[in-house]
Amino acid sequence: METDWIMGLVGGLMIGLAASLYLLGNGRIMGASGIIGGLVDKSEWSSATDRIVFLIGLILAPSIYIFIFEFEADTKATTNVIILILAGLLVGFGTRLANGCTSGHGVCGISRLSIRGIASTIFYIFAGVVTVALLRNLWGAIQ
Template structure:
């Protein structure tokens, strides 16, 4: 049996631990879209160093783990640039409309039993499932 599932389990545990440390350490929810958004729109100037450190960790830690284990994950990401750009834009718009992302609503919101987080997670999961079904099964784009 392949042990690739352990990478997902480890990643999930690290995300949960990161959310707990972020909340206990500074009393704020670990929502990646809000952290990035505050840097981009200037509303997070007072916590810019903290936000930058968080985002650097999100990017650098997986790279360091990949270098340490000499393993690159098989992501199955499409090579179609138009699909990638559209996906990025839709995710960005969705996080602004929902006032949060998977880390804020899904990880931190559900763990705090937030009805808003639970509802948002249910809606974006359903939207993702339907989008994948339409794009893959009906349109054959991905």
């Protein structure tokens, strides 16, 4: 659709504003994997309430938006249970090992011109491109 890129830009600006608010207000990097991971392995338990409140907003707000504006939302995710579990494990382990994901290394890291953020983003996009190319061409699992 022609409006996709406008929505992408608008949504992107909102993501950037959310990260700016978190940084300037609370002095923290808005990285999804770090916020979740610090709770899951209890490595950063001292800021647990901030993280939980952030996640509550992250879960509730999109659903409330969908409800109020009757926005059509569909993840169109695969129904293949093995792929979902394998991908979830890889994303969980990989982002914690690399200490960041698309929001932390990508949005916050690149905008700070962090070498680690830029390097991480190059590696995960490269791996993602190769994976999708293999899926589509060899397996045809996704349309």
